[in-house]
Amino acid sequence: MLLAWLMCYVGFTALCLSTDRHHGELLHSKPSPRRRLGLRVAGGWLLTLSIWPAVAATGWAQGLVEWCAVLMFSALLLVLLLPYRPRLALSLAGVGLLASPVAAFATL
Amino acid sequence: MAWLHTWAGLIFGWLLFAIFLTGTLSYFKDEISHWTQPEVQVHPLDDGRSLAVAQAYLQQQAPNAARWFITLPDSRDPGLSVMWQDTVDPGKRGNFIEKVLDPVSGQAVQARESKGGEFFYRFHFQLQMPHPWGRWLSTLAAMVMLVALITGIITHKKIFKDIFTFRPRKGQRSWLDGHNAVGVLVLPFHLMITYSSLVIFMSMVMPAPIVASYGNDSRAFFNDVFPATDNAPALGQPGTLLPLLPMYEQARAQWAGGHVGRLAVNNPSDVNASVNVFRAGADRVAHDFGSTVSFNGSTGELLRVSAEQSLPAAIGGSFYGLHMGHFAGPVLRWLYFVCGLAGTAMIGTGLVIWLGKRQLKHAKTGGMPFELRLVEVLNIASMSGLLLAIAAFFWANRLLPVSVAERSDWEVQVFFIVWGLSLLHAVLRRGRQAWVEQLSVGALLFSAIPLLNALTTSHHLGVSLATGDWAMAGFDLTCLGSGVFLAWAAWKMHRRTAPQPKAERARPLNLKSEAH
16 A cells, blocks of 8 residues: 555656646746656556556455545645645655655565 | 535535534444443454353353344454344344453453444434434435535536645635645545445435335345345254354355354254354455355254345445445555545535635624524534534543443433533634634543543553554544644634734635635
8 A cells, every 4th residue: 555655646746746836836947848748647657557556455446445545645645735844745755756666666 | 506515515514514523433433432441351363262252151141042143353343242132023123132241251341331433423324313314314414415515526617727726824715725625635535425325325215216126015125135044943942052163164264264243143042043154344345234154053054155246236335335444454444534534624614614705794894694693603513512522422431430320321411412512602602712712622622531541541541552452542642633633723713813914804815706
């Protein structure tokens, strides 16, 4: 469940950064169209792919439920962190990005 | 659509807030029950020992009962529960005697009488009303909730554009942002929980298909859906019941290692005794009511293994299973809890927005028309008042003497008395002050619960953490956390009561079409 959670969180952060407003708030610049597209595609893929570790760990029935729960929770966490601790929100995504290969290696 | 969202949300919001909050607590029903009955000791699980203990106890206490039920302890509920029925009256439920045993000593535990988590669970769909009415009202509320969700989605047009937007410290704007954020981000849960609650009560809400196929004989429908494990009648000749453990093991083998939740023994002293072994609901997501393996009690012969679920039953069972979350392990259970709180927060913020928007018009004059004042009082009593009532229930559990007659009913009485008092308090005090005072008292009551537990029992945090009794420790810590949160909320409210610069308060709010 940890890997799915990390992927969801990083995915949502990427999607969030692909909007002008949040990119401006977090990185103080406007994203270039290429970067915007890249972030959007990466975010979408991460969210989609995160189904796989969830299902691989506990099977389809429980895995999909866990994936939904993790999806909702990671988005909620990101949105609550953004206004209060924007740097923490970003660094958490960075940590997630670094930790997910480790988590993938450990669980799969 | 916006008007429908506004008014459906307002009229049923107070009730839905209570249903959602108590329903959310029900995800920790067993843990709450464990806290409210600390006399039930936690032991490492050993089903073989538990079964032997239960069988010995029942053989001694109720050898001639018509039926025995044995519910095995699990990781969430440490008590070994045995129940028996002396005679079976067809068409009548009841005359059950239930005892909780210690799974090691085999003695009945002298636990304080308390409904515990069961109270919140029952309340969230029966609303403490006489039989069909509470269920009807809560089902009606669920339908209104579904309407409010769908109209909410339609009203909130910029779902994807604003999905990550939450701007705190901006008055009404923040409330609306928060309402949208918890609504949209946790939408899959909201839709699932609302729709599945309707599925659970579908035979009550939409009986037409049943009436069309079965006529007035609705009993026949239920017999088909839940095949009443049709057991051999007693022959009237005494027999000896075999040990239950081999049957338990055979049943588990049938389920490829699945867990046993409950055993029922019919006519235990008869030569025609039968044993039904029921699978634990925690095993799978899709709930299967009839997953049983049946044995002849005096020969040990395997009589029947229930068939796989039909597709409609599997779909219905999936909705039931998803709603209840019996299958959820600790992490997923907490996520369920967080989702439930998000739903509660969505309803609460919606109620606050409704009032806040209309109060703005009267901010200059200072007065408030009767209907707005009514909404304000109901908002306060239904939200902070309910929190007070929940805290009072736990306080009553620890402070009411064990010997009081009808003790568990008194706990419930205390819950409603405190809730009523909070309504009275909201009527007597001005809006902000009422909020601040009730939230402060709530903060005090909740954060003192670990202390109360330490003073009245020997299961304080030092002990429960050291022995790994996570349900007990988790309950104390969650109460402490809730207390801190309520204190923060009270402090926030209090700061806003302090006079603000006029300019800020009167600044035109750019809410227009989104907030109706």
